[in-house]
Amino acid sequence: MKYRRIAALFLALATQCTFAQTTPDEQQRRLAEQKLKLVEMLINSPKAQASGASGDSETVALVERGKTLLAQAREALAAQRHADAARALDEALQSVSKANSRNAGGLSDSVQKQRLQEMSEQVATYRTSLAALVKEKAASSAKQTLDRVDTLTEESRKLAAAGHLGEANKKMAEAYKLEVEEVSRLRAGQEVVLSLKFDTPADEYAYEQKRYQSNEILVGMMIGEGRAEGDRRRLVDGFLKEAATLKEEAVALAGANRHKDAVTVMEKATVQLNRALQSMGVPVF
Numbered sequence: 001m002k003y004r005r006i007a008a009l010f011l012a013l014a015t016q017c018t019f020a021q022t023t024p025d026e027q028q029r030r031l032a033e034q035k036l037k038l039v040e041m042l043i044n045s046p047k048a049q050a051s052g053a054s055g056d057s058e059t060v061a062l063v064e065r066g067k068t069l070l071a072q073a074r075e076a077l078a079a080q081r082h083a084d085a086a087r088a089l090d091e092a093l094q095s096v097s098k099a100n101s102r103n104a105g106g107l108s109d110s111v112q113k114q115r116l117q118e119m120s121e122q123v124a125t126y127r128t129s130l131a132a133l134v135k136e137k138a139a140s141s142a143k144q145t146l147d148r149v150d151t152l153t154e155e156s157r158k159l160a161a162a163g164h165l166g167e168a169n170k171k172m173a174e175a176y177k178l179e180v181e182e183v184s185r186l187r188a189g190q191e192v193v194l195s196l197k198f199d200t201p202a203d204e205y206a207y208e209q210k211r212y213q214s215n216e217i218l219v220g221m222m223i224g225e226g227r228a229e230g231d232r233r234r235l236v237d238g239f240l241k242e243a244a245t246l247k248e249e250a251v252a253l254a255g256a257n258r259h260k261d262a263v264t265v266m267e268k269a270t271v272q273l274n275r276a277l278q279s280m281g282v283p284v285f
Helices: 002-019 024-043 046-052 057-078 082-102 109-137 140-161 165-186 201-224 231-255 259-279
Strands: none
Touching (some): 024 057, 057 082, 057 201, 057 231, 109 140, 140 165, 201 259, 231 259
16 A cells, blocks of 8 residues: 555656646646546446446436547547546546446346346236237237237346346346337327236335336436437436436335325326436337
8 A cells, every 4th residue: 555655646746747847738638638548448448338238227327428528528629628628527537437336346136136027027017008909909010019029028038047137137128118119109199007906005106116117227228229319318317317306205205104105206206207218209108
């Protein structure tokens, strides 16, 4: 530890001596260029790529935010706005570091299994509605989607059995995405009712949590596909922030055994996620 402190001090002194011979603007440029290389290295690292593909909407959003800030920093450097570039790079560094921290070491097997179970339940629920639409509308697209969903579900189960939980979750999430899009498309302009029964408000609250988690993963997938570029990103981030605030409120209500109220708030939180999805072109209800 002592050696590291001395080495760091020596590096700092050497840097100061070098910069003493340059103008303040030149110093800013060099610092910005150094930060740029660091941020580029972090964003292109396997860890950041894993965070970007984690399926967690907040983690994906942080990585994408880092990429956006990196692009802004490059533009600022090209325009010789070195201070602006440095600020953008500082924010990018914080964003990517936070994303990597959230996804540190990847998700544990227990969390992966829980996510897979919850997503499987959502897929089964929507499959019932999709199968009903196949009979009701005799839509070939719905039948094709149903067949694809069944294929993905079976692939997911095989991957899970082989211990590849991350890939299994991706397959199941893709099946869920297909179902949601197809059911929403065929039911456009109609009220959609999913027939579900719960023994207690606590059971319904647990279901709403799972539904929120499934839609959160779907949001992460859409962001990862680049559907939240430019000004649309601010809109999506606004919906995600409101959803997260409502979810925290629901958790607090559930903690006080006010599960009925918690269900109402969780439904509002899911509405915000749906709006985020709709803004990215996913026709969810």
